[in-house]
Amino acid sequence: MIESYLPGIKNADSKQFFVMAGPCAIEGEDIxxxxxxRIVTITDKYNIPYVFKGSYRKANRSRVDSFQGIGDExxxxxxxxxxxxxxxxxxxDIHESQEAAMAAAYVDVLQxxxxxxxxxxxxxxxxKTGKVVNIKKGQFLSAASMQFAVDKVKDSGNDKVWLxxxxxxxxxxxxxxxxxxxxxxxxxxxxxxMDCTHSLQQPNxxxxxxxxxxxxxxxxxxxxxxxxADGLFIETHPDPANAKSDxxxxxxxxxxxxxxxxxxxxxxxxx
Numbered sequence: 001m002i003e004s005y006l007p008g009i010k011n012a013d014s015k016q017f018f019v020m021a022g023p024c025a026i027e028g029e030d031i032x033x034x035x036x037x038r039i040v041t042i043t044d045k046y047n048i049p050y051v052f053k054g055s056y057r058k059a060n061r062s063r064v065d066s067f068q069g070i071g072d073e074x075x076x077x078x079x080x081x082x083x084x085x086x087x088x089x090x091x092x093d094i095h096e097s098q099e100a101a102m103a104a105a106y107v108d109v110l111q112x113x114x115x116x117x118x119x120x121x122x123x124x125x126x127x128k129t130g131k132v133v134n135i136k137k138g139q140f141l142s143a144a145s146m147q148f149a150v151d152k153v154k155d156s157g158n159d160k161v162w163l164x165x166x167x168x169x170x171x172x173x174x175x176x177x178x179x180x181x182x183x184x185x186x187x188x189x190x191x192x193x194m195d196c197t198h199s200l201q202q203p204n205x206x207x208x209x210x211x212x213x214x215x216x217x218x219x220x221x222x223x224x225x226x227x228x229a230d231g232l233f234i235e236t237h238p239d240p241a242n243a244k245s246d247x248x249x250x251x252x253x254x255x256x257x258x259x260x261x262x263x264x265x266x267x268x269x270x271x
Contacts, residue, residue, distance in 0.1 A: 001191055001230060002018045002049050002191065002230070002231070003049075005132050005160050005162070005191070006049075006051070006089045006108060006109075006132065009049045009050075009051075009088070009089055010044065010049065010050065010087065010088070011043065011044065011047045011048055011049045011050070012049050014047035014048065014049070015267075015271060016046065016047055016048045016049070016264060016267055017048065017225060017229060017230060017231050017232055017263070017267055018048065018049035018050065018051065018191075018230065018231040018232075019039075019043060019048050019049070019050050019051070019231065019232050019233075019234065019260070020050075020051045020052075020053045020091055020109075020134075020193065020231065020232070020233045020234070021039050021050070021051075021052070021053055021232075021233070021234040021235070021236055021256070022035055022036065022039065022052045022053035022054045022235070022236065023035055023053075023054055023235065023236070023237050023243065023250075024054075024055060024058070024235045024237070024243060024244070024245040024246040024247075024250065025054065025055045025056075025057075025058050025069060025075075025243075025244050025245040025246075026054045026055065026056055026069070026070060026075035026078050026079065027070065027243070027244050028070065028078075029078045029081065031238075032054060032078050032079075032082055033081070033082060033085065034238070035236070035237065035238065035253065036052050036082045036085070036086055036088070037086065038238075038253055038256075039052070039236070039253075039256065040086045040088060042256055042257045042260060043260070045257075046260050046261065046264045048260060048264070050088050051088065051089045051090065051091050051108070051109060052079070052082050052083065052086070052088050052089070052090045052091070053090075053091050053092075053233065053235070054075070054078075054079055054082070054090070054092060055069075055075075055092055055093045055245070056069060056072055056075035056076045056079060056092050056093075056103065057069035057072055057075065057093075057095070058245050059093075059095040059113075072102070076092070076102070076103060076105075076106040076107070077106065079092055079106055079107050080106040080107070083107070083108070089107075089108035089109060090106075090107040090108055090109070091107060091108065091109035091110075091111050091132075091134060092106075092107050092109075092110070092111060093110075093111045093112070093113050094110050094111070094112070094122070094126060095113065095116065095122075096122065097119075097121040097122050097124070097125035098125070100122070100125035100126045100128070100129050101125070101129060104129035104130075104131045107131070108131060108132065109131060109132040109133075109134050109162075110126045110129065110131050110132070110133050110134070111133075111134045111135075111136065111164075112126060112133065112134065112135045112136060112149075113136055114136040114137060114138045114139055114166050114198075115138065115139075117135050117136060117137060117138045117141070117146070117149050118138065118141075118149070120152055123135070123149060123152040123153055123156070124152060124153075124156045126153070127152070127153040127154075127156035127157065127158035127161075128156055128157070128158070130158060130160075131160070132160040132161070132162065133153050133158060133160065133161045133162070134161075134162040134163075134164055134193070135149050135150070135153070135161065135162070135163055135164065136163075136164045136165075136166050136195065136198075137163060137164065137165050137166060137181070137185070139166065139167060139168055139169040139175060140168075140169055142181075143165070143178070143180070143181030143182075143184040143185050144184060146163055146185055146188070147188055149163075150163065150188050150190055161190050162190055162191045162192070162193060162230075162231075163185045163188070163190055163191075163192050163193065164192070164193040164194070164195050164233055165177065165181050165182060165185065165192070165193070165194055165195060165199070166195035166198040166199045166233075167195075167198070167199035167200075167201075173202055173203060174202055175199055175200070175201060175202075175203075177194075177199050177220060177223075179223055179224070179227045182194065182224060182227045182228060182229050183227060183228055186228060186230070191230040191231060192228075192229055192230050192231075193229060193230060193231040193232065193233050194220065194221070194224030194229045194231075194232055194233065195233040196217050196220045196221045196224065196232055196233065196234050196251075197212075197214070197217060197233070197234055197235040197236075197246070197249050197250055197251060198233075198235070198246075198249065199220055200212050200213045200214060200216050200217060200220065200249045201246075201248075201249050202248075202249075212246075212248035212249025212250075213249065214240070214248070214249050214250060214251060214252075217234070217251050217259070218259055218262070221234070221259065221263055222262070222263065222266055225263050225266045225267050225270070226266060226270060228270075232263070234251055234256070235249070235250045235251065236250055236251040236252070236253045236256055237250050237251075237252070237253060238252070238253045238254070240252055
């Protein structure tokens with residue numbers, strides 16, 4: 001399925017789920033390349049199609065002094081270099097409609113953040129680039145309501161759209177995953193992804209820094225594959241405690257190999 005959206009992606013014929021993985025934010029060229037090289041090695045080992053993930057800018061932060069990026073053009077050029085160096089597609093977030101064409105010049109997939117999934121101008125601008133558009137489901141929306149987000153992209157002349165679940169608001173400072181949403185969104189005829197890291201966030205903590213429960217990443221990932229998710233979204237870093245963004249809910253890079261080995265077996269068991 002994924003090859004029809006990203007022609008030439010490696011391991012497309014393996015019948016495995018695909019993975020979007022990488023750091024939350026682009027922190028620098030060296031660390032981005034090191035993370036990508038490690039993930040490429042692991043995903044090739046298990047014949048998993050892989051898309052490198054990295055935000056060129058973090059617009060949605062709790063505090064004004066939180067890290068937002070190293071500069072748009074600099075970060076986008078790093079994403080482009082990662083893609084060309086390792087022969088993998090890349091994905092990054094966009095936040096405003098005027099960013100769509102700029103980011104599309106460097107990456108293969110444009111991601112719409114969950115809080116912005118209802119922004120019509122943003123969805124239309126992303127669609128008009130002709131790139132794959134990955135829309136994250138808002139924490140405040142039902143799975144069924146995402147049909148309208150899909151329609152906005154398709155009605156703009158672009159059928160290359162994915163949906164990503166990232167949990168539902170549960171009280172003021174927690175999220176919970178309703179796994180019924182995976183098959184419900186797959187019924188729209190689009191690839192459906194589970195964000196295994198952001199779904200474990202604990203937002204709006206009193207410190208102004210988002211918390212998380214990374215110990216449950218494996219639980220979320222296993223359940224998502226078991227109910228038929230087409231792909232997984234995993235933010236990972238070699239030193240989450242010192243990552244510039246979202247370190248509290250990221251997977252340590254050293255744990256990715258063991259996790260994917262288990263998930264491949266789950267996938268094989270349900271095919």
